[in-house]
Amino acid sequence: MSDEGAPRSWPEETPPPIDRAPGDGVAVRPEFALARPTTDAARDQREAHRGGLCAVHPDEAAAFTCDRCGSFGCGACRFGGMPAPGVERAAFCVACAREGLDEPIPWERRGELGHWRAFVETTRLASMHPTRFFRTPTLEKGAMGGLLYGVAANCVGQFGLFVVLGVSLMLGGAVAGAAVDPLLGTLLAGYGCFLVGLTPLFVVQAPIQAVFGILVATAGSHGTLALGGRTSARFEDTLRAMGYATAPHVWVWLPACGVPLTYVWMLAVEYQAIRGTHRVSGDAAAVAILGYRAVLLLGVLAIYAAFFLLVVLYAPTPAGLHAPGTP
Ligand SMILES: [Zn+2]
Numbered sequence: 001m002s003d004e005g006a007p008r009s010w011p012e013e014t015p016p017p018i019d020r021a022p023g024d025g026v027a028v029r030p031e032f033a034l035a036r037p038t039t040d041a042a043r044d045q046r047e048a049h050r051g052g053l054c055a056v057h058p059d060e061a062a063a064f065t066c067d068r069c070g071s072f073g074c075g076a077c078r079f080g081g082m083p084a085p086g087v088e089r090a091a092f093c094v095a096c097a098r099e100g101l102d103e104p105i106p107w108e109r110r111g112e113l114g115h116w117r118a119f120v121e122t123t124r125l126a127s128m129h130p131t132r133f134f135r136t137p138t139l140e141k142g143a144m145g146g147l148l149y150g151v152a153a154n155c156v157g158q159f160g161l162f163v164v165l166g167v168s169l170m171l172g173g174a175v176a177g178a179a180v181d182p183l184l185g186t187l188l189a190g191y192g193c194f195l196v197g198l199t200p201l202f203v204v205q206a207p208i209q210a211v212f213g214i215l216v217a218t219a220g221s222h223g224t225l226a227l228g229g230r231t232s233a234r235f236e237d238t239l240r241a242m243g244y245a246t247a248p249h250v251w252v253w254l255p256a257c258g259v260p261l262t263y264v265w266m267l268a269v270e271y272q273a274i275r276g277t278h279r280v281s282g283d284a285a286a287v288a289i290l291g292y293r294a295v296l297l298l299g300v301l302a303i304y305a306a307f308f309l310l311v312v313l314y315a316p317t318p319a320g321l322h323a324p325g326t327p
Pocket residue numbers: 022066067068069070071092093094095096
């Protein structure tokens with residue numbers, strides 16, 4: 001063969017992955033777009049780089065095939081670096097990851113960073129830099145990691161709220177007891193102790209409530225996008241994103257402003273989560289996160305209205321309310 005030994009970026013029998021070098025990030029081969037290979041054919045595609053060369057560094061042997069654009073890359077071109085031997089995780093080239101964070105999501109590296117540090121860093125990045133956070137390719141398969149993070153963030157916030165409420169009642173009781181009325185003081189302090197005493201019940205209930213909340217948010221927003229034919233990621237991708245979007249909830253215990261602050265903050269983070277995950281316009285993302293909430297609110301109002309109507313129509317008229325002159 002005349003061209004033997006000539007450098008090439010892919011083996012001869014394999015078609016070029018894509019007609020560009022990694023870095024322009026425009027075209028995406030549909031079979032790679034946001035999908036994790038599960039079939040043998042897809043696995044073969046993932047291994048397509050074997051024997052090839054890095055598309056950016058033609059002197060380096062290719063070490064992976066990008067899951068998103070299909071380019072071959074060397075170890076230095078892999079987002080998050082090459083995983084330790086035996087660790088399987090998604091492979092993205094740094095070009096495909098450039099809109100996101102500089103490093104993979106800390107929670108996805110909790111094994112290496114430690115759970116606490118990974119949790120704190122993820123909370124900070126998802127709350128403060130949601131646009132880049134939700135454009136970061138995920139290295140973890142499935143939605144369990146994101147869901148687990150969401151449950152943890154929810155529980156931390158709820159636990160803080162619980163403690164702050166209990167302590168304020170006890171302190172309020174002490175002050176009221178000393179300054180106003182001993183009975184009021186005892187009552188408030190008693191409520192405080194009662195709340196703190198409920199902690200075991202709370203520990204069981206908080207994760208269930210968190211999972212339920214994240215599932216409702218996922219079903220509502222993903223379902224709305226699906227109705228409009230705007231989904232470009234799977235349900236589990238939305239679920240993972242909604243788990244991470246729980247991040248601001250860790251501040252719900254802040255006295256006075258905690259609840260409204262975290263609610264608005266979470267809406268803003270969810271908005272970026274939907275935009276980043278499904279690559280939709282701002283309008284579509286706003287409809288996806290607010291539409292189902294409006295429907296749920298209207299549903300609740302309708303139930304109240306129907307209940308009120310039934311009471312007005314069928315409640316027996318109290319004896320003392322007869323109009324004057326009627327028997
Ligand atoms: Zn890529």
